[in-house]
Every structure is written in structure tokens, then in C-alpha cells.
Amino acid sequence: MPRPPSPRPGASRTVRVVRLPLGDDDIRPTFRRERAALKRGVWPIAGCDEAGRGPLAGPVVAAAVVLDPQRVPRGLDDSKKLDPQTREKLHAKICASAQVAVAIAPPWRIDRDNIL
Secondary structure (H helix, E strand, C coil): CCCCCCCCCCCCCCCCCCCCCCCCCCCCCCCHHHHHHHHCCCCCCEEEEEEECHHHCCCEEEEEEEECHHHCCCCCCCHHHCCHHHHHHHHHHHHHHEEEEEEEECHHHHHHHCCC
């Protein structure tokens, strides 16, 4: 993958949100869209996901991960497709080389703010 653009000294940091559409062919991660976005100067690129049922069955947990394009762990895939040992190994590699953020919204917060 191409190297992300280096920040210039004294440059202000602006944030762009670019949605990379998913298609029916996205069965395995190819990072094709991410590479194209990097070539256009889009950086960082975060992958996001959530889990939970909200106010009906506990909290909702959301996470965002920004991988270093030069250090994408081999074998990275949907966690549901990986056996527990592979998930644990990948977890360690991701945490060692990525920026990770996790947020938890308890049921009362979802009732108050909504998540849609």
C-alpha cells in the first residue's frame, strides 16, 4: 500500500469524511478502495463497526481502527470467520500497530440520545 502523506510542519489538520461504498464482491478484504483513497491523499482511513442491541439487551459498543498501511497484519478478515486463536494473534498485532478507539453507550444513553 502507498505510504500515507506526511504532515507538514505547521500545517493545520483538517478532517475529511469519505465513504467507501461496499459492493457484492466484498466477500474478502482486498483493501482496493482504501488503496485508491490513499492515492487520492485521503488519510487516515478508519474502519468502523458496532455490536449490541441497545436499550433492549444491553449496551452498544462501537470501535474505529486506523491501520498503518505499511503494517496491515496478514490474515486480517471478518472476526466471525476466524478461529479464536487467530483472532487473539491478530488482536495483539493490531493493537501493536494501529490506532484504536472504542466507545460504549449504555441503554439509558441510547434512550436519551438515540443511535440512528
